[in-house]
Amino acid sequence: MNMLIQENRQVLIKSLPQGKLETGNFYIESVKVPVVGEGQVLVKTAAFSISAGTRAGLQGSASYAGGPSAGNVMNGSGIGQVVLSRCEAIPVGHWVKASTGWQDYSVHNGADTEIIPHGYDPVSYLGPLGINGLTAYFGLVDVGQPREGDTVLVSAAAGSVGHLAGQIAKINGAHVIGVCGSDAKRNILVSELGFDAAVNYRDDDFRQKLKIATPNGVDVYFDNTGGMILGSALFRMNIGGRIACCGVVSQYDTDRPAPSPKGIPGLLINKRVTMRGFLIYDYADRFAEGRETLHKWISSGELKSFTDRVQGLESAPGALVNLLAGGNIGTRIVDLN
Amino acid sequence: MNMLIQENRQVLIKSLPQGKLETGNFYIESVKVPVVGEGQVLVKTAAFSISAGTRAGLQGSASYAGGPSAGNVMNGSGIGQVVLSRCEAIPVGHWVKASTGWQDYSVHNGADTEIIPHGYDPVSYLGPLGINGLTAYFGLVDVGQPREGDTVLVSAAAGSVGHLAGQIAKINGAHVIGVCGSDAKRNILVSELGFDAAVNYRDDDFRQKLKIATPNGVDVYFDNTGGMILGSALFRMNIGGRIACCGVVSQYDTDRPAPSPKGIPGLLINKRVTMRGFLIYDYADRFAEGRETLHKWISSGELKSFTDRVQGLESAPGALVNLLAGGNIGTRIVDLN
Numbered sequence: 001m002n003m004l005i006q007e008n009r010q011v012l013i014k015s016l017p018q019g020k021l022e023t024g025n026f027y028i029e030s031v032k033v034p035v036v037g038e039g040q041v042l043v044k045t046a047a048f049s050i051s052a053g054t055r056a057g058l059q060g061s062a063s064y065a066g067g068p069s070a071g072n073v074m075n076g077s078g079i080g081q082v083v084l085s086r087c088e089a090i091p092v093g094h095w096v097k098a099s100t101g102w103q104d105y106s107v108h109n110g111a112d113t114e115i116i117p118h119g120y121d122p123v124s125y126l127g128p129l130g131i132n133g134l135t136a137y138f139g140l141v142d143v144g145q146p147r148e149g150d151t152v153l154v155s156a157a158a159g160s161v162g163h164l165a166g167q168i169a170k171i172n173g174a175h176v177i178g179v180c181g182s183d184a185k186r187n188i189l190v191s192e193l194g195f196d197a198a199v200n201y202r203d204d205d206f207r208q209k210l211k212i213a214t215p216n217g218v219d220v221y222f223d224n225t226g227g228m229i230l231g232s233a234l235f236r237m238n239i240g241g242r243i244a245c246c247g248v249v250s251q252y253d254t255d256r257p258a259p260s261p262k263g264i265p266g267l268l269i270n271k272r273v274t275m276r277g278f279l280i281y282d283y284a285d286r287f288a289e290g291r292e293t294l295h296k297w298i299s300s301g302e303l304k305s306f307t308d309r310v311q312g313l314e315s316a317p318g319a320l321v322n323l324l325a326g327g328n329i330g331t332r333i334v335d336l337n
Numbered sequence: 338m339n340m341l342i343q344e345n346r347q348v349l350i351k352s353l354p355q356g357k358l359e360t361g362n363f364y365i366e367s368v369k370v371p372v373v374g375e376g377q378v379l380v381k382t383a384a385f386s387i388s389a390g391t392r393a394g395l396q397g398s399a400s401y402a403g404g405p406s407a408g409n410v411m412n413g414s415g416i417g418q419v420v421l422s423r424c425e426a427i428p429v430g431h432w433v434k435a436s437t438g439w440q441d442y443s444v445h446n447g448a449d450t451e452i453i454p455h456g457y458d459p460v461s462y463l464g465p466l467g468i469n470g471l472t473a474y475f476g477l478v479d480v481g482q483p484r485e486g487d488t489v490l491v492s493a494a495a496g497s498v499g500h501l502a503g504q505i506a507k508i509n510g511a512h513v514i515g516v517c518g519s520d521a522k523r524n525i526l527v528s529e530l531g532f533d534a535a536v537n538y539r540d541d542d543f544r545q546k547l548k549i550a551t552p553n554g555v556d557v558y559f560d561n562t563g564g565m566i567l568g569s570a571l572f573r574m575n576i577g578g579r580i581a582c583c584g585v586v587s588q589y590d591t592d593r594p595a596p597s598p599k600g601i602p603g604l605l606i607n608k609r610v611t612m613r614g615f616l617i618y619d620y621a622d623r624f625a626e627g628r629e630t631l632h633k634w635i636s637s638g639e640l641k642s643f644t645d646r647v648q649g650l651e652s653a654p655g656a657l658v659n660l661l662a663g664g665n666i667g668t669r670i671v672d673l674n
Contacts, residue, residue, distance in 0.1 A: 243602075259599065260599060260601040265612060275601075276610075277609050277610050
């Protein structure tokens with residue numbers, strides 16, 4: 001091992017948040033670089049992504065993201081190069097994606113890393129070719145099942161998953177409406193990403209604007225938010241509509257989740273609506289198929305991927321707090337020094 | 338027309354209920370028997386069924402049952418014989434099922450009636466071979482999709498649809514748990530209808546009892562109630578579980594529906610649960626298939642149908658009020674004099 005590697009800076013959880021997450025819920029520490037066992041590799045993190053789902057994990061075991069606790073290194077997906085290998089299949093120098101967490105170095109069993117093929121931008125494995133892209137792809141295509149000409153509504157439409165899901169719906173021939181949290185995002189969705197319309201949920205007359213933006217109702221709702229936006233969308237659903245339940249970002253940054261939207265299950269019955277929750281890990285055996293399609297669309301220019309980059313490990317806590325307030329467009333990535 | 342037919346007694350809506358339905362929301366009147374036009378038949382009601390869905394209609398246009406208003410004859414499905422026909426396909430004497438409403442006589446276009454074949458008990462068309470049976474069948478088999486060995490939970494399990502749905506789940510090889518509102522019903526479900534267990538939702542420790550009754554979780558929940566029982570069921574769902582949203586009886590007898598159960602859509606995502614609302618009318622082109630299967634099961638004794646009969650038109654309002662309080666077991670039928 002390179003003797004120059006002296007320390008492993010880590011962002012750790014100081015305390016689980018009470019109410020909204022604050023940067024004070026984290027602290028930074030330097031520890032020794034971990035020991036690499038037989039069959040393992042040491043990865044030097046080049047970048048990791050931050051998503052709203054990261055916050056869900058901090059709600060404890062109630063969330064799908066599991067329950068980290070005080071003193072744990074903050075969890076997250078990252079990319080990096082292998083700097084030491086005791087795993088024959090993954091030589092030093094290879095780029096991999098792994099659950100690096102928020103730290104400079106991490107050790108993984110070879111099988112727990114994903115080798116990024118040569119010729120691919122490693123960062124794309126944190127965005128459109130990673131979990132975000134695959135979530136958008138399978139959530140839209142497999143769960144939402146839009147048909148040509150359907151109206152597809154996407155919430156958190158400027159987010160890491162949403163901005164891809166909306167474009168994938170367009171590629172599939174749908175009429176696509178985004179819901180987002182600022183007029184700047186609204187403009188980007190329409191002018192740069194090809195959404196047919198976008199509505200700012202912070203507007204006082206949001207429900208009225210949503211109605212105007214969906215004159216033919218909504219056939220597929222790709223729900224990243226839950227809460228009030230889901231509640232509003234339910235009233236716009238067409239008969240036989242599908243709701244792909246991807247995330248509940250409206251309820252992550254709190255320890256007192258709001259009540260569920262009104263009219264469940266009554267509205268589902270009246271409109272014969274299907275709501276289906278999914279986790280992308282259930283599609284693991286189809287990732288190759290999804291990635292191939294996504295790569296083709298990216299190469300052809302049909303699918304644009306937005307990243308939103310922040311510099312330095314120490315920026316990560318603030319970047320997550322800001323993301324939860326709606327500060328990002330596309331996938332937020334922390335580049336390490 | 339037989340000159341002995343002088344009057345048509347009707348139950349009409351006096352006022353839409355504020356809060357709980359009362360018999361005072363109805364009144365009885367006698368009017369002239371309606372005129373029969375070309376292509377129409379006059380049906381003398383022999384019996385009609387009363388279901389919780391009937392109450393939903395009185396909530397106005399928010400319900401799938403549409404919005405009747407004061408002065409209307411109360412709506413409902415009935416069976417009767419054709420006593421006057423100006424429709425060649427349906428001669429006098431034929432038994433039909435039709436939207437008779439709560440009255441002695443009603444006129445229908447031939448196409449709006451359903452001819453009950455000879456050899457069938459006409460009353461079965463209000464129960465296991467009618468909408469109740471078809472709802473149980475398609476809701477369970479097509480929406481719920483139980484697999485051999487699955488645990489199926491049914492709410493309002495002693496009700497007109499529930500008691501059939503549970504038995505159909507058993508026939509399909511499932512382990513079946515019913516939720517009902519009295520210990521008498523609980524005993525009947527287990528000892529007479531073959532449910533593996535049943536839980537009384539009025540028990541203080543209902544959630545605990547539900548947990549004990551579903552040690553392997555719940556794969557399919559056939560939801561007739563919504564509300565607290567749905568909320569409790571959500572926590573028992575297995576990964577990949579299906580909820581067939583059939584009705585919301587817990588929310589019908591009020592003008593102030595309760596909030597939706599907690600954790601939607603979060604729990605749907607964590608457990609990858611599908612909730613699907615359905616209306617039986619969407620299966621109209623498969624009714625023959627459903628009826629054939631149901632008839633086979635009834636004939637073989639595999640499927641028992643419970644009816645709960647009330648005598649006389651004037652009993653109908655009280656029979657509905659009592660049904661909403663949980664007074665019925667099986668399909669409640671009003672026999673006319």
